[in-house]
Amino acid sequence: MSAPAVTPSDAPEFPSPRIADSRRLLGPHLYAANEGAVLDVVLPTDAARADALLHAWRVRVRELSERLGWPEPETVVRQSPRETSCFASAPVDRLMAATERGEQAWVWAEADAGEGPPFDVTAAVARIRAVAEPEIARHVHFVAVLAEAQRRGVTVTYDDDSCTLGSGAAAHTYEWAALPRAESVPWSSVHDIPVALVTGSNGKTTTVRLIAAMWRAAGRVPGWCSTTGVQIGEHVITEGDWSGPAGARAVLRDPRVQAAVLETARGGILRRGLATRHADVAVITNLQADHFGEYGIGSLEDLGAVKAVTALALGATGTVVLNAEDPTLVAMAPRLGVSVAWFALDAAAISRVPRDVPTRGACVVHDGVVEWRDTRGTERLALVADVPIAFGGAAPHMLANACAAVAAAMGLGIPLEAIRTALRTFGAHTSDNPGRLTVYRLPGGVTALVDYAHNPAGVATLGPVVARLGGTRKLIVLGQAGNRDDDAVRGLVRAAMATGPYDRVIVKDLPMHLKGRRPGEMTGLITDELARMGVPSTAVSVAGTERAAVEEALAWGRAGDLLVLPLHAQAGELSAWLASVAATA
Numbered sequence: 378m379s380a381p382a383v384t385p386s387d388a389p390e391f392p393s394p395r396i397a398d399s400r401r402l403l404g405p406h407l408y409a410a411n412e413g414a415v416l417d418v419v420l421p422t423d424a425a426r427a428d429a430l431l432h433a434w435r436v437r438v439r440e441l442s443e444r445l446g447w448p449e450p451e452t453v454v455r456q457s458p459r460e461t462s463c464f465a466s467a468p469v470d471r472l473m474a475a476t477e478r479g480e481q482a483w484v485w486a487e488a489d490a491g492e493g494p495p496f497d498v499t500a501a502v503a504r505i506r507a508v509a510e511p512e513i514a515r516h517v518h519f520v521a522v523l524a525e526a527q528r529r530g531v532t533v534t535y536d537d538d539s540c541t542l543g544s545g546a547a548a549h550t551y552e553w554a555a556l557p558r559a560e561s562v563p564w565s566s567v568h569d570i571p572v573a574l575v576t577g578s579n580g581k582t583t584t585v586r587l588i589a590a591m592w593r594a595a596g597r598v599p600g601w602c603s604t605t606g607v608q609i610g611e612h613v614i615t616e617g618d619w620s621g622p623a624g625a626r627a628v629l630r631d632p633r634v635q636a637a638v639l640e641t642a643r644g645g646i647l648r649r650g651l652a653t654r655h656a657d658v659a660v661i662t663n664l665q666a667d668h669f670g671e672y673g674i675g676s677l678e679d680l681g682a683v684k685a686v687t688a689l690a691l692g693a694t695g696t697v698v699l700n701a702e703d704p705t706l707v708a709m710a711p712r713l714g715v716s717v718a719w720f721a722l723d724a725a726a727i728s729r730v731p732r733d734v735p736t737r738g739a740c741v742v743h744d745g746v747v748e749w750r751d752t753r754g755t756e757r758l759a760l761v762a763d764v765p766i767a768f769g770g771a772a773p774h775m776l777a778n779a780c781a782a783v784a785a786a787m788g789l790g791i792p793l794e795a796i797r798t799a800l801r802t803f804g805a806h807t808s809d810n811p812g813r814l815t816v817y818r819l820p821g822g823v824t825a826l827v828d829y830a831h832n833p834a835g836v837a838t839l840g841p842v843v844a845r846l847g848g849t850r851k852l853i854v855l856g857q858a859g860n861r862d863d864d865a866v867r868g869l870v871r872a873a874m875a876t877g878p879y880d881r882v883i884v885k886d887l888p889m890h891l892k893g894r895r896p897g898e899m900t901g902l903i904t905d906e907l908a909r910m911g912v913p914s915t916a917v918s919v920a921g922t923e924r925a926a927v928e929e930a931l932a933w934g935r936a937g938d939l940l941v942l943p944l945h946a947q948a949g950e951l952s953a954w955l956a957s958v959a960a961t962a
Contacts, residue, residue: 546632749787824938
């Protein structure tokens with residue numbers, strides 16, 4: 378019997394089984410500040426063979442570049458236990474072709490090592506050129522326009538469809554076919570608006586929203602993107618996770634935006650690099666053990682290196698905002714090469730930061746007051762009791778987010794009175810910060826606490842608030858996406874149960890977020906850990922979706938009960954639904 382025909386869907390994605398991924402990097406990234414392509418490969422366990430392959434890849438990617446007439450590439454190899462990343466820089470008008478160049482260089486390296494058939498260099502060069510030629514034609518004026526924009530200090534953002542010069546209210550966006558020659562661009566009307574990048578493990582979205590509220594209080598129209606969507610002023614443009622480069626571009630291209638606040642997630646940095654090379658402030662809220670194992674990130678130091686990419690977008694006058702109580706961030710501060718504004722709940726932490734780092738000031742909490750301190754003195758901004766998101770001090774992590782936002786606002790030049798106003802008003806209404814430590818009073822005397830807590834550290838912060846809210850009976854919903862390892866999932870369960878005790882646990886499945894896991898695998902892991910902790914099986918149930926879990930929780934609740942609802946997959950939709958239910962109470 379003859380072998381079945383190979384259809385396009387059956388064909389391997391890459392020319393070698395050792396290649397796990399191949400992608401373009403359009404902006405500053407983990408490996409370098411310039412554009413190019415990165416290849417993720419699985420190396421042989423024999424160290425000598427692995428080193429030989431990597432050396433051969435560097436040689437062959439340079440040789441292919443020479444044969445193509447491309448500039449000699451910068452190459453960076455970053456090894457990790459699971460995968461190794463091989464980066465090679467490339468001209469901005471042939472980045473898709475650069476992915477092909479990296480793959481062909483790897484196949485050539487394997488041939489050198491005797492792992493594959495003889496390599497056909499002529500065919501490989503022809504294949505790369507076939508990808509490059511239409512790409513170069515589409516970007517016919519781009520290289521010259523980009524060079525002129527960089528000379529003028531103007532931001533350029535781009536994707537497969539279009540190119541934007543400047544940002545926000547002073548931006549000009551062109552489809553590629555309509556991009557003019559550099560001398561025809563109306564440069565006098567192209568400018569940049571203030572931009573803040575916000576990254577970290579926890580607290581990003583709240584910090585983004587609070588900085589935006591400070592801009593509103595200052596009379597500016599802010600645009601921001603986050604894991605909950607894109608918003609311009611009071612208008613929600615789209616919902617969902619827009620914390621990657623696409624969300625940043627949507628904000629930076631909108632002509633209504635006078636100041637941009639961009640949540641900048643780890644995944645977007647690793648997959649595509651930063652969307653912009655210009656920012657005035659970059660905030661790193663904290664680092665927690667989360668998402669380890671993806672893209673070779675296996676430690677807090679690795680994660681810090683990813684988050685530190687945001688500092689590459691800061692110019693000489695830019696400011697990076699760091700948590701003075703996070704030892705990994707404190708240790709890496711001297712390597713960032715930019716001025717730092719610190720924040721801390723414990724004012725004494727500021728005295729322990731490195732003395733050789735240029736410092737713009739610090740936002741701290743002292744004697745129940747949020748203060749800004751710099752060489753000019755101390756400004757008292759708000760009593761902790763008057764900061765709604767701090768829950769009277771029961772939510773210290775939210776207070777830390779407020780301090781991060783203050784430090785960012787000072788770096789952005791937002792007036793003090795606008796900062797004070799936002800601190801005292803933001804969070805007073807559930808619509809200010811939906812899904813982030815939001816309390817809904819539901820019909821029948823049931824209280825629901827909604828939060829995006831999605832890792833052990835984030836879940837642990839719910840404890841003081843749960844204690845403050847009380848409840849005759851308590852219920853918690855638990856679930857996790859499949860891109861965490863087993864230990865992290867079990868750690869999430871233990872951290873969650875420590876915020877109780879709970880009378881009922883609903884384990885939610887997230888079928889759209891299995892991330893390679895088998896259906897039911899994540900809920901099985903969570904219920905197993907609950908059983909190991911001694912939680913009776915009669916107190917545990919499994920719901921097929923996040924919405925089903927919330928509906929089951931509401932059906933269970935009665936007067937005086939507290940429902941703790943960490944929401945992820947359908948957070949925006951369910952928060953809006955709970956708000957509408959609460960409005961009928």
